[in-house]
Amino acid sequence: MTEDMLLFALFGLIILSALLLPMLGENVRNRVAGASAVAITGIALSIGVLALIHPPAALFAGGLDRIGAIFFMTNAIVGCASALLSPGYLRGHTSSLLPEGARWYWLGFYLFWGSLLAIPATTNLGSGWLLIEASTGTSAFLVAYSGGRRSLEAGWKYLILTTMGLTVAFAGIVVLEAGEGAHLTGIAALEWPVLHALVHQIPPATLYLADILVFAGFATKAGLAPVHHWLPDAHSEAPAPVSAMLSASLLPSVILILWRLQGVLGNPVGSINTSLFTIFGLFSIAVAVPFLWTALPVKRLLAYSTLEHVGVLAVGIGFATPLALAGVILHFTGHALAKSLGFYSSMPAMAAQKDGDHKPLSGLARQNSPAAAGLSVSLLALGGAPPSPLFLSELLIMAGGIAAHQIWATILFAVLLAMGFLGLMRQAIEVSLGRTRHGSPHAQGGPIGWLLPATFSGLLLAVSAIAVWAYPMGRFLAHLGWMA
DSSP states (O other), X not given: OHHHHHXXXXXXXXXXXXXXXXXXXXXXXXXXXXXXXXXXXXXXXXXXXXXXXXXXXXXXXSSOOHHHHHHHHHHHHHHXXXXXXXXXXXXXXXOSSSTTHHHHHHHHHHHHHHHHHHHHHOXXXXXXXXXXXXXXXXXXXXXXXXXXXXXXXXXXXXXXHHHHHHHHXXXXXXXXXXHTTTSOOSGGGGBHHHHHHHGGGSOHHXXXXXXXXXXXXXXXXHTOTTSOTTHHHXXXXXXXXXXXXXXXXXXXXXXXXXXXXXXXXXXXXXXXXXXXXXXXXXXXXXXXXXXXXXXXXXXXXXXXXXXXXXXXXXXXXXXXXXHHHHHHHHHHHHHHHHHHHHHXXXXXXXXXXXXXXXXXXXXXXXXXXXXXXXXXXXXHHHHTOTTSHHHHHHHHHHHHHHHTTOHHHHHHHHHHHHHXXXXXXXXXXXXXXXXXXXXXXXXOOTHHHXXXXXXXXXXXXXXXXXXXXXXXXXXXXXXXXXXX
């Protein structure tokens, strides 16, 4: 009951903030937005801790389980940081899309954040689809916030392509529900416990078709290659705080829904489902690697890094062993911190190099050393340099692949990660120590220039210290049945 009351308070506060903030003046609005973000995060972390301590009795018994709680709390932290940094972004950027666009930014922001918190907590495939669809409308507006030609094009591309993908996923959900026959009708038939109980009564051919349609549709929203074409434009054109939420929270949360579906369906389609994860994941990493070697504007570089890392998550789920799945959880958390740090640090970095939105950053350490430090730590962590938690999570996933006897897939995975690592190392050196472009202004970016990189770098180091125990943790989680 306590958890239900906290959930009610959480989403009530999110809706109240979304409706109230557009009515306030700028100074009051920024203070209220920060206070409500901290309050929302405090409630969300309380819910997450309760779920970790008192999870559902069974994996598909309904309610927020331990894995969902980790996603839930991480999405809360990323959303809070983005809310606190949004006033700084809004002061330097106006919108030609709407008059007084900052008012409507906050409406879209809180509704988007609410959907990100609701997705890991849902116990129903149908409501998961609805929440992901709802996130599309609010986030598409945020992507196009500036109203420029490129941002409008990115917003429309994102809206159209992901909606098409979700339409395919909806067709798969309809096929799945039809396969249940007359046992249940309506959205209640799509509860995880109901699907888990009735899956063996659905004809195998129906399960195969439904699984493929749902996977392909959600893969579009998750940004997996080859249905990722909206991702680089959307992540690079959105406001930096929103880019962090898209990359660190939204895409992994969609992956989580597919992961839950894999657990529900199990056999007889489990082998096909895990193969889809592995194939899409490896292909996504392979597509991303050449761009990690290419001199790109920093936010676009981070977007292609996102493509790589959703691929890593997919491969880990595809290997489907306890060690690999423990690696998936660690990878999600480490990636969320590292990628958010990168997007947040891009704000003072592009204040130092005004053309950084369409040209690669270079020699940033001579102009804004804190921003250069933040981006360097982000890129090194995303590349998997030790002691980054991503280094340890990728080792866990590879160990899980060997345990699953997927030797050739594991070898290909390791080779692709090594190539991505070298590309990002090269980019980190160029961003910080390359030749500074003539005429770039000197700017330290105010408090955000040192506080933000220091905070997120500290969080990364803390996660790294915890992750030293990743291997025994994987064994322990397997013993507890978390990864069943």
